[in-house]
Amino acid sequence: MTDESVTVYSVYMNRHSWISLSQSDPRALYLQVIEQIQRRVAVGDLPPGTELPSIRQLAADLSVSVITIKRAYLELEREGTITTRQGKGSVVADRPGLQSSMAQRELDEHMNQAARLGILLGLSKSEMQRRIAEAYEKSQRKRK
Amino acid sequence: MNAQAIRILFLKDLFLSRWPLFGYLVGGLASAAVACLPNEAAGFIGFIMMVTVTIAAGIHLIGVLLLAESADMTRTFVMSLPISLLDYSVAKIAVVLVTFLIPWAGMLASLMVMVFVIPEAKPGVLPFLVMVFLFMLAGFCLQLITAVITESVGWTIVVVVLGNVLLNVFLKELREQPSISSLIESETLRWPPLALQIISVEFAAICVALGVAVLFQLRRKDLA
Amino acid sequence: MSAVLDPPLGAIAAASLRGVSKTYRHFHLRDIDLEFATGTVNGLIGPNGAGKSTIMRIMMGLVRPDRGTVAMLGRPASSSESSAKREIGYFSEDMRLYKAETIAFHMQFVRSLFPDWDERYAEELLDRFGLIAKQKIKGLSQGQRVKALLLLVLARRPKLLILDEPTNGLDPVAKQEVLSELMQTVKDEARTIVYSSHHTQDIEQICDTITFVDRGRVIASDDRDGFLNGWRRFRLQAPGSWVPPQIAGLRAEASFGNLRVMTIDRYRPDVEEQLEASGATLEGSEAMTLEEIFLATVTRGREECRR
Numbered sequence: 001m002t003d004e005s006v007t008v009y010s011v012y013m014n015r016h017s018w019i020s021l022s023q024s025d026p027r028a029l030y031l032q033v034i035e036q037i038q039r040r041v042a043v044g045d046l047p048p049g050t051e052l053p054s055i056r057q058l059a060a061d062l063s064v065s066v067i068t069i070k071r072a073y074l075e076l077e078r079e080g081t082i083t084t085r086q087g088k089g090s091v092v093a094d095r096p097g098l099q100s101s102m103a104q105r106e107l108d109e110h111m112n113q114a115a116r117l118g119i120l121l122g123l124s125k126s127e128m129q130r131r132i133a134e135a136y137e138k139s140q141r142k143r144k
Numbered sequence: 145m146n147a148q149a150i151r152i153l154f155l156k157d158l159f160l161s162r163w164p165l166f167g168y169l170v171g172g173l174a175s176a177a178v179a180c181l182p183n184e185a186a187g188f189i190g191f192i193m194m195v196t197v198t199i200a201a202g203i204h205l206i207g208v209l210l211l212a213e214s215a216d217m218t219r220t221f222v223m224s225l226p227i228s229l230l231d232y233s234v235a236k237i238a239v240v241l242v243t244f245l246i247p248w249a250g251m252l253a254s255l256m257v258m259v260f261v262i263p264e265a266k267p268g269v270l271p272f273l274v275m276v277f278l279f280m281l282a283g284f285c286l287q288l289i290t291a292v293i294t295e296s297v298g299w300t301i302v303v304v305v306l307g308n309v310l311l312n313v314f315l316k317e318l319r320e321q322p323s324i325s326s327l328i329e330s331e332t333l334r335w336p337p338l339a340l341q342i343i344s345v346e347f348a349a350i351c352v353a354l355g356v357a358v359l360f361q362l363r364r365k366d367l368a
Numbered sequence: 369m370s371a372v373l374d375p376p377l378g379a380i381a382a383a384s385l386r387g388v389s390k391t392y393r394h395f396h397l398r399d400i401d402l403e404f405a406t407g408t409v410n411g412l413i414g415p416n417g418a419g420k421s422t423i424m425r426i427m428m429g430l431v432r433p434d435r436g437t438v439a440m441l442g443r444p445a446s447s448s449e450s451s452a453k454r455e456i457g458y459f460s461e462d463m464r465l466y467k468a469e470t471i472a473f474h475m476q477f478v479r480s481l482f483p484d485w486d487e488r489y490a491e492e493l494l495d496r497f498g499l500i501a502k503q504k505i506k507g508l509s510q511g512q513r514v515k516a517l518l519l520l521v522l523a524r525r526p527k528l529l530i531l532d533e534p535t536n537g538l539d540p541v542a543k544q545e546v547l548s549e550l551m552q553t554v555k556d557e558a559r560t561i562v563y564s565s566h567h568t569q570d571i572e573q574i575c576d577t578i579t580f581v582d583r584g585r586v587i588a589s590d591d592r593d594g595f596l597n598g599w600r601r602f603r604l605q606a607p608g609s610w611v612p613p614q615i616a617g618l619r620a621e622a623s624f625g626n627l628r629v630m631t632i633d634r635y636r637p638d639v640e641e642q643l644e645a646s647g648a649t650l651e652g653s654e655a656m657t658l659e660e661i662f663l664a665t666v667t668r669g670r671e672e673c674r675r
C-alpha cells in the first residue's frame with residue numbers, strides 16, 4: 001500500500017468510525033468485518049474501485065488481529081466483493097457479488113437450527129413453513 | 145564492556161542519590177569543622193560525628209542504590225535496556241563506592257587542610273586519622289560485598305554492626321600502641337612502620353573486597 | 369506456525385526457543401519450543417504461575433535457562449550480550465520505575481541509551497495516554513504507571529515487543545488505549561509482538577497466534593483461527609447404550625440423563641453427520657470462545673499428565 005492511500009483513509013476513517021465490532025455479537029470478528037464491508041458496498045458508501053485500507057492498517061485501526069482482517073479480505077475476495085492486486089492493496093470490485101456465499105451459508109445454518117428446534121417442539125412441516133412466512137413478513141414490514 | 149552505557153548508568157545513580165549525598169557531604173564537612181575547634185571536647189565530639197556520618201552514609205547509600213533496586217523491581221526495568229550484566233555491575237559498584245567516597249574524602253581532605261592551616265593543630269595526628277578513615281572505607285567495602293552477595297538488608301546490617309564493633313576494638317588497640325598513641329599529640333608529621341603496615345593491609349582488603357563484589361555479580365545467573 | 373500469515377520477511381523468526389528448560393525449587397519449565405514469526409502478534413495464555421513470565425525473562429536474557437537455546441532477532445539471548453536488547457522492548461507487570469523521579473527523568477534516561485528514540489512519538493504518547501512529563505512516578509495510578517512504562521518501551525520503536533501482562537489491573541478505557549496503541553505498532557510488518565495475559569479476551573482480540581502454557585509446559589500452540597475453528601461443542605440426545613463414534617479429538621465432557629455434551633478439537637464439517645449417523649440426535653453445535661477452549665485444553669492436558 002502506498003503512503004497516499006494511507007492518508008486518504010486515515011482522514012475519512014478516523015479510527016473506529018468506519019466499522020464497529022461488537023464483543024457481544026456471537027459471530028466471529030471476521031464475519032462482522034465481512035458483513036459491514038458488504039453493507040458499505042451495498043449502500044454505495046464504497047463505490048467500485050474504492051481502495052480499501054491495507055490489512056495491517058485496518059487491523060491497527062480496529063485493534064484486532066491481522067489474521068482476522070486477512071481472513072475477512074480473503075473471503076470478500078473469494079466471493080467477489082473486492083479484488084486484490086499483488087502489492088497494490090485491495091479495491092472494491094467492479095461488480096461486487098453481493099449474493100454472498102457467506103450469507104448463504106449463514107442462512108443455511110440458521111435454517112438447520114430452526115428445523116432442529118421445530119422437530120424438538122414436535123412441529124409439523126406445514127406449521128414450520130407458516131412460521132417462516134410469518135417471520136419473513138414481519139421483517140419486511142419493519143424494513144419499510 | 146560498553147563504556148557509554150556504564151557512564152549513563154553511573155550518572156543516573158549519582159542523580160538518584162543526589163539528596164542523601166548532599167546531606168552527608170554537608171554533615172561530614174560540619175563534623176570535620178567541629179573536630180577542628182580549639183577545644184578538646186569539641187575535637188572528640190567532632191570525631192564521633194565524623195564516624196557516625198560515615199557509617200550512616202554507608203548504610204544509606206547501599207540501601208538506596210543497591211538493595212532498593214532489587215527489592216523495588218527497578219532492576220528489571222534497567223536490565224530490560226541494552227545493558228550487559230558486566231556494564232550493570234561495574235557501574236553499580238563504582239557509583240556506590242564514589243558516592244561513599246565523596247563525603248568520606250571531603251572529611252579527610254578538610255581535616256588534612258585544617259591540620260596545616262590552624263596554628264594550634266598538631267599535624268602528627270594525620271597518620272592516625274588516615275588509618276581510621278581507611279578502616280571505615282574497608283568496612284564499607286565489606287558491607288558492599290555483603291549487600292551484593294546476599295541482597296539482604298538483614299545481613300548487611302549484621303556486617304555494619306560487626307564493623308562498628310571492630311572499629312572500636314581497632315581504636316582501642318591503636319591507642320595502646322606506643323608508636324601510634326605518641327603520634328596523636330605530636331607536633332611533627334611522622335609515618336611509623338606500624339602505621340604504614342596497617343595502611344597497606346587496609347588498602348589490600350579494600351581491593352580484594354571490590355574484586356569479589358564484581359566477580360560475584362558476574363557469576364549471578366538470574367536477574368529477575 | 370501459521371498458514372495464513374506467512375512471515376513476510378524471509379525465514380528468520382523474530383524469536384525462537386528450542387528445548388528450553390529451567391528448574392526452580394518448586395517449579396519446572398520443561399522443553400519449551402516456540403517460534404514467533406516476524407510481523408505477527410503472538411499471545412501466551414496461562415494461569416498465574418504457569419511459566420509465562422519465566423519464558424519471557426529467559427527470552428530477555430534476565431534468566432539463564434538450564435538447557436536449550438534462545439534466539440532473539442537472530443542473536444542469542446544472554447545476560448552478557450546487550451546488542452539484541454537494543455531492538456527489543458520488554459514490559460513486565462512487576463517492573464517498577466524510580467518512585468521519587470518524574471516521567472521526564474525516565475524518558476531522558478531511556479533516550480540516552482537508545483539512538484533511535486523517537487521524541488515526537490514519545491510526546492504524542494504522553495498526550496494520548498494523558499500523562500504529564502513532570503509527574504512523579506509515586507503519584508501515578510496503576511493504569512498511568514503501566515502507560516508510562518509502555519511509553520518508554522514504544523518510543524524507542526523496538527522491532528520486537530515482549531509484554532508480560534500489560535493489561536493486568538487496567539480499567540477498560542486504559543486497556544483499550546493500550547491495545548489500540550500496540551496494534552498501531554504492527555502496522556509496520558517488520559515488527560513483532562509477544563504478549564502474555566490471563567485474559568483470554570484481549571488475546572482473542574489482537575493475537576494472530578496463540579500458545580497455551582500450563583504448569584511449565586506448552587500445551588497447545590496454533591494460529592488464532594486454528595483454535596477457534598478447530599474446537600466445537602455438541603449437545604446430543606443419546607440413549608444410555610450409545611457408543612460415541614471414533615472421531616479424532618472427540619471427547620465426552622459431561623452427561624446428564626440422555627443429554628451428552630461432547631467437545632472436539634479437530635472439527636471438520638462432516639462431524640455432525642457422523643454423530644447423527646451413530647444414533648445420537650444433535651441438539652446443538654456451537655463454536656467455543658477462546659476462554660472455553662483454553663479451559664478444555666488445560667483440563668485435557670492435566671488429565672493426560674495424570675495418566
